[in-house]
Structure formats: structure tokens, C-alpha cells
Amino acid sequence: MSNRALQRKHRVGYRTVTAALNSAWPEPRKAPPKRGSRLDPYRAIIDGWLRGDLDAPRKQRHTAKRIFDRLLDEHHAIEVSYWMVREYVAIRRREIRIEAGREPPNTFIPQEHLPGREAEVDFGEVAIRLRGELVTCTLFSL
Template sequence: MANKGKAELFAAIRRDARLEGMSARALARKFGVHRRTVAQALASPWPPERKKPPPRRSRLDPYKPVIDAMLRADLDAPRKQRHTVVRIWNRLVEEHQAVEVSYPMVRDYVRQRRAEIRMEEGRGPVPGFIEQSHRPGAEAEVDFGDVWIRLAGTLTRCYLFSFRLSWSGKADLAWTHHHTPPCHSHAGQGNASWAQPQHRSQPTSSYSSANGSSLQRNHASPS
């Protein structure tokens, strides 16, 4: 049990408590953990997050507000008049007698804080993350383009149809000599079809899944 993750440990403790009616003392003895851990597992299936240790103090801490002020002033300064890391370090030593502060300490702090200050003042993009979620058989990625292959000793231009299911990642490929003939491909449980476009410059690929959902995407004409 020691090699399993803590979430699996919590699940096992909760299972034995529910099915076998074991006491907290017996559970702690069986799994080799403290009764406090057993209490946590019985209270919630999710292990508590580890507390992050407080950041270590640095010799740069007293001068961070000074550096921040320089970086904020740089937001409105002409490009060639903005502080470099070397200039910031020299000013700390000359104006604030920060002889105990090394150049790498200033460099690492400025690299992080310059971008943060721009975001705090609304001058830069805010980093974000959007988690993607796909249902099985509901979505697919489709593409169509040209490739060159040697066919019977002759360099020939062909067209490649690519179909990839978003959930499983399973892909299927089909190629043809012609630009817009109908071609059919099967991947997983869904069906992919290449339909005759109404305009050669704007072919349309369509996909209908087993559960009835559909995906349609336009592509520029292969050059």
C-alpha cells in the first residue's frame, strides 16, 4: 500500500470502513498510517493539499520595492531609456549600498517581475489556461491538403484527407489523385466523409458521429 498514491490509500480506507465496519484504530494498524490520516480519509475522499513552505528570505528582499519602482517607471519611458539588469544592479550598489546583492539575484528577480508588473498595470496579456474536454465520438479534427509522392517513378501531386478523433486521438488518412472526389474513411465508431464542395476554392469537410452530433469545417484550397 505504501507504493500507491494517497488518493488510492484514502479510497481503500473508506472502502474497508464501509464494507467491513473497521474502527479507526484497526484501519490505522492495517494500512500502517496515523489515525489522523484515517480521520482525513473518512472525512473526504480527496487528500488535503500539502502546505507550501513559506518562501525563504533573500538578501534582495529589502530592495525589491526599489526594483519594482524602477520597472514601473520603465513602462512610460522610451525604449532606449529603460533599465537594463546591469543598470538596476549598479543603482542598487551605488544609491543604496546593496553590496551584499549579487547580479544573478537581481537578474532572476527582474526576469520574473518585469512581466508581472506589466500585467498588474494592464500593459500585457494575462496568462490563462482553458482545459479541453471531449466526449467519446462527439468531436473530430479534419484537414485536407496536398502532398507530393513518387508514383510509378513520376513525382505526382496528390491530396491527403486527415481525420482524427478528439477524445481517443485515433486517426485515419486517405489520399487521392484528384482535388475534390468523394472519399470515405472510418475511424473508431464515427464516419468521416469528404463531400463535393460547391466552390473549388472553399471545399467543406463534414463529419457525423455515431451519436448524431456533427462537425463541419472549411479549408482553403490547396495551393
């Protein structure tokens, strides 16, 4: 079939037919550009407050509500919502503590046990109901 006939049959444009003839698989879609957040201008300020809290006593540290209130009072950040601040502080507070060496990062060490090489064994007693009677049996788990 000609390109024009394929366009009419499948009700698509010239470029779509050309792309389909070049490759049976469609090209991956381009990711849209990341747009900034309304919180972006205030991230450095919030990070400074959270870094200052590292040496502050527990009761004197900034809460997300306190940070939001300070942004409104000191920087007139009316375009920022409490929820934006709360989510940012929840993530960033831990990251700052890890950067400062005050908290260990989450680590995950995958374990791989080859069959027949290593095993864990447990041995104990278990109570079961056998023919209506409560019986204590020994359990071996490998």
C-alpha cells in the same frame, strides 16, 4: 515481538518503532521554513523603478544591469549579486506590466472534444514516392 526487540532488530529508536506501529505509512515531512533572500530589502525599490519605467520611452527603461549598478551606487547593496537581480527583474517586470494592464496574462483554455461530437477535417494534396516514382495523392485527415 516487543518494542525493545523491534528496536534491536531494525536498529532504530523507540519513537520510530512507536510511529511504525501506529501507522504503516510514515507521516509527511514538515517543509522547512522559507528563508529570506538577500534581495528582500531592495524589492520595493526595484519595483518602484520598474513601475516608473512603464511610461518611459523604450530606450530609457532600466535594464537588469542598470538596476544592479544603481543598487550598488545608491544603496551600497554589496551582498546582492547581479544574477539575483537579473532573475528577479525578469519575472517581476512582466508581473508589473500585467498589474498595470499593459500586457495580457498568459491564458490557457483547455479544449475537450468528446468522441463523435466534434471533429476537424483537412483535405489536400501530398507528394509521395511510390515504387521509386514521385506521385501526387490526395490526403483526407480527420
